[in-house]
Amino acid sequence: MPTFVYMTKCDGCGHCVDICPSDIMHIDKTYRRAYNIEPNMCWECYSCVKACPQNAIDVRGYADFAPLGHSVRVLREEAKATISWKLKFRDGREKDFVSPIRTTAWGSIKGPAEYPAPRPEDFARQELAHEPEALKVSGGLPALRRDQLKKATA
Amino acid sequence: MFTSNPFAELSAFIAPAVMQTYVVLMIVLVAAGTLFDIVHKGSAKYFFANWRKSRSKGTPQVELASIALQTAVVDVLASGEFCNARRRVAHLLTMYGFVLYVVTTAVMVFRYATPATPGPDVWPVLWWIGGLMILAGGYWFWFFIRADVAAEGNSPFRVMRADLFILSLLASVTLALIWAYAQTRGSSWTHAWFALYVIATTVLFGSVAWSKFAHMFFKPAAAFEKRVSYANGTRSNLPAAADKLEQFGSARTAPRHY
Numbered sequence: 227m228p229t230f231v232y233m234t235k236c237d238g239c240g241h242c243v244d245i246c247p248s249d250i251m252h253i254d255k256t257y258r259r260a261y262n263i264e265p266n267m268c269w270e271c272y273s274c275v276k277a278c279p280q281n282a283i284d285v286r287g288y289a290d291f292a293p294l295g296h297s298v299r300v301l302r303e304e305a306k307a308t309i310s311w312k313l314k315f316r317d318g319r320e321k322d323f324v325s326p327i328r329t330t331a332w333g334s335i336k337g338p339a340e341y342p343a344p345r346p347e348d349f350a351r352q353e354l355a356h357e358p359e360a361l362k363v364s365g366g367l368p369a370l371r372r373d374q375l376k377k378a379t380a
Numbered sequence: 381m382f383t384s385n386p387f388a389e390l391s392a393f394i395a396p397a398v399m400q401t402y403v404v405l406m407i408v409l410v411a412a413g414t415l416f417d418i419v420h421k422g423s424a425k426y427f428f429a430n431w432r433k434s435r436s437k438g439t440p441q442v443e444l445a446s447i448a449l450q451t452a453v454v455d456v457l458a459s460g461e462f463c464n465a466r467r468r469v470a471h472l473l474t475m476y477g478f479v480l481y482v483v484t485t486a487v488m489v490f491r492y493a494t495p496a497t498p499g500p501d502v503w504p505v506l507w508w509i510g511g512l513m514i515l516a517g518g519y520w521f522w523f524f525i526r527a528d529v530a531a532e533g534n535s536p537f538r539v540m541r542a543d544l545f546i547l548s549l550l551a552s553v554t555l556a557l558i559w560a561y562a563q564t565r566g567s568s569w570t571h572a573w574f575a576l577y578v579i580a581t582t583v584l585f586g587s588v589a590w591s592k593f594a595h596m597f598f599k600p601a602a603a604f605e606k607r608v609s610y611a612n613g614t615r616s617n618l619p620a621a622a623d624k625l626e627q628f629g630s631a632r633t634a635p636r637h638y
Contacts, residue, residue, distance in 0.1 A: 234423070234602035237461055240531030244635030253528045257592050258542035279463040279632075281618055297617040307628040310619035324622050332631030 227285040227298065228268035229275060233259045235282035242274035242283060276302035276309060304332070382508050383501040386560040387488045390574070396493035402578075403489050406585040413588025414597055420589070423598050427605065434614065442611040448604060455603035464634065467525055470517040474549075477513025480506050481553065508560075511553045518550045531635040544583075545591035551580035 229251075231242075236259040242251040243260060250264045251274050260283075262268060275283045285298055297314040307328035313321040341356055348355070358367050387399060418424045435441075454460035459475065462468035484507035492499030522543075523529070523536045539547065559573035567573075588594055609616045 234598055235606065237463070237467075238527050239462075239464055239467070240527035240635040241632075243527070243531055253532065254542065255540040256542055257595075258527065280461065281616070299617045299619060301619045301621070303622055303626075304630045304632060305626040305628055306622050306624045308622040308624055310622050312617060312619035314617060322619055324619075324624075328628055331627075332629050 227270055227287040228265035229262050229270075229272075229283050229285050230265070231260050231262065232282045232284065233257060233261075235280050236260050236278075237280055237282075239279065241277045241279060245273045245277045247271060247273060272300055275300050302327075307332075381561060381564045382505050384560075384564055385488050385492055385499060385504050386507075386556075386563055387485075387493055388495050388498070389563055391494045393571075396489070399489050399493060403486060406581070409585045410588050410593070413586070414594045416589045417594040418598075423601075427601055430605065434609075434612070440612045442608060444608070447607045447611055451600060451604045451607055455607075456600050461599070461603060464525075467521070470521045470525055473513045473517030474521065475517075477510045477515075477517060478549070480510025481514060482510075484510060508557070511557050514549065514553045515557070518546060518553070522546060522550065527635070533636075541590070542592065544587055545593050548580055548584035548587060548591070552577065552584045555580050 233254075238253060238258045238260060240253065240260070243253060245251075248267055248269050248271075250262055250267050251260055252263045253259070254261045260274075270285070272285070275285065281299075281301065286294070287296075295316040297312070299312050301310045301312075302308075303310070307326060309325050309327055311321075311323040311325075313323075315321075338355075344355055353367060358364075361367070390399070459468050459471045462471060484503050488499065488503050488507065491497070492503065526536070528534045528538070528540075529536050555573055555577035559570065559577045562570045562573050584591075584593075606616070
């Protein structure tokens with residue numbers, strides 16, 4: 227179900243433009259509001275729906291195979307680190323889902339560039355960058371010793 | 381300069397009745413353009429259709445007066461819908477500047493239009509303050525905050541139809557202040573600046589149907605509808621807020637799509 231924008235709710239902030247992996251959310255040249263320039267190319271990933279601070283983006287199915295009258299809406303609550311879904315079926319049934327999206331605070335995970343650069347001798351080691359400290363394993367990575375390996379049979 | 385009524389000085393060349401007719405004509409143009417915009421887009425039809433649909437579904441009715449008051453105070457007077465603080469400040473500067481500028485223009489044109497009817501100094505001072513507020517908020521928005529410039533990396537000088545409102549507003553006010561300054565200095569360019577000011581102002585108010593001027597009417601309506609949907613529990617079909625403590629903070633940054 228591709229996305230569309232309620233123009234009266236959108237404030238043209240550009241978050242959906244920023245996040246769309248298909249680069250089809252653009253700023254309209256007449257009203258400076260976001261819009262989906264090519265619904266056929268929408269991946270239906272819901273990234274823009276979740277990123278919109280105004281909840282101005284919604285989805286609708288192609289009318290030939292998804293009869294109208296239903297509703298699928300998403301609410302991303304950043305501070306609570308949750309994604310909530312509300313599905314409304316045409317017969318009136320409703321289903322609600324809530325999923326966690328993080329277990330740590332935003333910004334608490336360091337990006338690769340925030341670690342010190344590796345030393346030349348690190349490139350000769352079996353461990354990947356920042357291991358084993360980053361894995362919180364003391365005494366090196368657990369691995370089989372040579373004497374624990376089965377001898378290959380001829 | 382700041383305490384002289386530019387329209388009273390202008391009355392030596394243009395009769396006050398002509399100035400007043402022009403202001404009325406601009407008001408008529410705004411009303412006509414807004415009505416055309418509403419009919420053409422069907423926004424009022426959409427708004428009321430939603431309203432009737434909500435009532436026919438037996439949605440719990442809510443106290444509309446308090447919601448209207450909240451909409452007026454938070455969404456209209458404080459531009460509460462903006463999630464970006466810079467945009468909100470720029471919008472407030474431009475909005476209140478525009479209100480000051482328009483009201484003081486109307487007062488000076490209708491009440492103190494000739495040197496024979498001098499008014500208090502406060503009106504021209506407020507007119508200048510309103511104009512400068514528009515310029516501060518408008519140029520800040522134009523060069524640094526627009527989504528297609530700040531988020532998409534386009535040149536601030538790339539002009540499109542969405543710029544019709546902000547550009548004609550900035551042109552009108554910039555030319556008005558230049559004209560008023562030139563007039564107090566007795567510049568020979570005064571009439572030329574005034575002619576450009578009238579052209580820009582006519583474009584501003586005459587292009588309502590094609591610009592986003594009408595947003596000052598439909599945005600409050602949309603904000604009101606949103607608040608009603610939250611109050612009656614329908615929330616535009618959005619899920620209810622998650623039953624969880626807020627503990628993860630936020631890392632949202634300004635979009636930079638390039």
